[in-house]
Amino acid sequence: xxxxxxxxxxxxxxxxxxxxxxxDLDRITDLPDAILHHILLLLPLKSIAQTSVLSQRWRSLWxxxxxxxxxxxxxxKDICSTPMLKSKRWWSSMDFIANVLALRDKHxxxxxxxxxxxxxxxxxxxxxxxxxRCNVQELDVEVATGDYFNFPRGVIMxxxxxxxxLRSRYPGFRLLPSSVMNIGFQSLHxxxxxxxxxxxxxxxxxxxxxxxxxxxKNLNLDACFGMKHLKASVGFSLLHENLSVEKLQSVCNFxxxxxxxxxxxxxxxxxxxxSNKNDIINLLHPFNNLKVLELxxxxxxxxxxxxxxxxxxxxxxxxxxxKIINDLKIERRQWxxxxxxxxxxxxxxxxxxxxxxxxxxxxxxxxxxxxxxxxCENEVSLAKFLLxxxxxxxxxxxxxxxxxxxxxxxxxQKVRSQIMGFSWASSNAKIVFLLSSS
Amino acid sequence: xxxxxxxxxxxxxxxxxxxxxxxxxxxxxxKINLKTSDDQIFEVExxxxxxxxxxxxxxxxxxxxxxxxxxxxxxxxxxxxxxEFCKEQIKFKANPDETEKKKSxxxxxxxxxxxxxxxxIPVANYLEIKDLLDVLNQAxxxxxxxxxxxxxxxxxxIDNDFTSEEEALLREEHAWAxxxxxxx
Numbered sequence: 001x002x003x004x005x006x007x008x009x010x011x012x013x014x015x016x017x018x019x020x021x022x023x024d025l026d027r028i029t030d031l032p033d034a035i036l037h038h039i040l041l042l043l044p045l046k047s048i049a050q051t052s053v054l055s056q057r058w059r060s061l062w063x064x065x066x067x068x069x070x071x072x073x074x075x076x077k078d079i080c081s082t083p084m085l086k087s088k089r090w091w092s093s094m095d096f097i098a099n100v101l102a103l104r105d106k107h108x109x110x111x112x113x114x115x116x117x118x119x120x121x122x123x124x125x126x127x128x129x130x131x132x133r134c135n136v137q138e139l140d141v142e143v144a145t146g147d148y149f150n151f152p153r154g155v156i157m158x159x160x161x162x163x164x165x166l167r168s169r170y171p172g173f174r175l176l177p178s179s180v181m182n183i184g185f186q187s188l189h190x191x192x193x194x195x196x197x198x199x200x201x202x203x204x205x206x207x208x209x210x211x212x213x214x215x216x217k218n219l220n221l222d223a224c225f226g227m228k229h230l231k232a233s234v235g236f237s238l239l240h241e242n243l244s245v246e247k248l249q250s251v252c253n254f255x256x257x258x259x260x261x262x263x264x265x266x267x268x269x270x271x272x273x274x275s276n277k278n279d280i281i282n283l284l285h286p287f288n289n290l291k292v293l294e295l296x297x298x299x300x301x302x303x304x305x306x307x308x309x310x311x312x313x314x315x316x317x318x319x320x321x322x323k324i325i326n327d328l329k330i331e332r333r334q335w336x337x338x339x340x341x342x343x344x345x346x347x348x349x350x351x352x353x354x355x356x357x358x359x360x361x362x363x364x365x366x367x368x369x370x371x372x373x374x375x376c377e378n379e380v381s382l383a384k385f386l387l388x389x390x391x392x393x394x395x396x397x398x399x400x401x402x403x404x405x406x407x408x409x410x411x412x413q414k415v416r417s418q419i420m421g422f423s424w425a426s427s428n429a430k431i432v433f434l435l436s437s438s
Numbered sequence: 439x440x441x442x443x444x445x446x447x448x449x450x451x452x453x454x455x456x457x458x459x460x461x462x463x464x465x466x467x468x469k470i471n472l473k474t475s476d477d478q479i480f481e482v483e484x485x486x487x488x489x490x491x492x493x494x495x496x497x498x499x500x501x502x503x504x505x506x507x508x509x510x511x512x513x514x515x516x517x518x519x520x521x522e523f524c525k526e527q528i529k530f531k532a533n534p535d536e537t538e539k540k541k542s543x544x545x546x547x548x549x550x551x552x553x554x555x556x557x558x559i560p561v562a563n564y565l566e567i568k569d570l571l572d573v574l575n576q577a578x579x580x581x582x583x584x585x586x587x588x589x590x591x592x593x594x595x596i597d598n599d600f601t602s603e604e605e606a607l608l609r610e611e612h613a614w615a616x617x618x619x620x621x622x
Contacts, residue, residue, distance in 0.1 A: 050612070055596050
């Protein structure tokens, strides 16, 4: 009834006002929720909550407001300082989050709940359970729990949850067994965990398999105590011409997050993606600790810049493993030159042009293994370049993909003898030719 | 050469492109009449009018329409300011420069009164001008941040339909939100 009277009143005002005047002003209140939510979204949470006192309409806007970002109220670093942990204000401030959730409109879903707090685990668990019941999509929680912290089971089976950020400032938390974790998280695309205690289950080899976390795009593990091994199957897919900047960015972010690794395997078209836009990949951090790098690539001409970039980013690399995926769809030119032909291919010229920036890489590289070696321009040019400038090179293994007919085998012999005749920078190097069984 | 000597087919070949050019110039100079809720008629260049998604779809539905387009939810005063904004925007369409555009946008809102901003939001929403709506929302948010309830009420021209007991209860329930509010 109230609504009706209000709208009739408005209409009257509407037709009565022929000129600008304060009559139109209250029309802001008649805007759709989405617009008013949009304005509110630009405000810190406290200001949004205050608008609930404006009028009935605004109270209902607040009780259905989908983003509860309590992080706008307290800056991140204060939480661990002792006065904050002990202050009464922190404890009481936690009560109001529960209160805000309890006062919410029961039929309005939550999009995001973010908070930093010092609270008990049961309190935290209660908040998370309530948020999950509101079909929350993003949970971003940074807590110091006075008692203990178990991984909150409630989040596992949530079908709405897309982003889960769980940071323990104290005392850290353990993960549940992989068999429990693997069945859930069907919509999760971002997982970020911090201060994970892994002493008794020191590897995460079976957690991030291909079937678990089916939608995961971003994984951030920070301060994982006792972690020895991590295996994550990461799939980057390259859609023909449709290489979005976001996708490139995601590969870059992924690689940046790994900048301290000792051993790195990149499959799933990482090289292809990196080869596409050089201007962005230059922002990547170098892998200063990287010793072993394994790359899977179709190795067409366009992939060469991506490879050069990864080499440049790996200044102390010891072992390079290159798996060439020989796909009939990828056009690769045969190395077809006679020994006395002194002309250089475009690939060789490219590699030579990169010589200065690749120096540290070339000075440290000891072992090179190339699988799927089919004597094409690209791989022969690369092998030639690595031999010519790899001062410390000890072993280069070239595994041929498959043995073909006699004509091919004759050509193979010819190229091999040419390779043996290339100039070598390292006196200790040896070349091994292998025939892979597969 | 006199026109009578001309080959008829040749004539059509010559006139055809020339009519095309003529319509093109006519189009670029084409004006559209828009009538506001308070019966004022604005003659707006087509390129500006096409910034209003609502008007654009009106013409897509009835391409040959030459009538005055009625805008029953749009009063003249905010509308003239919206036109001012869109004219500026079009310049950046031809020559995109994000920093200049931001500067121009912030200058646009800076010289507007609270009332101007609040009146333009429903207009921008009705006409579906997303860029303007974003600019206005941000400007409004900046102006009401950390202000008292009373200030925000008068800013938006909101009628308080709570009883004083209801309001007191609400303030109590949201006590956490009312700590450290700047005085007006």
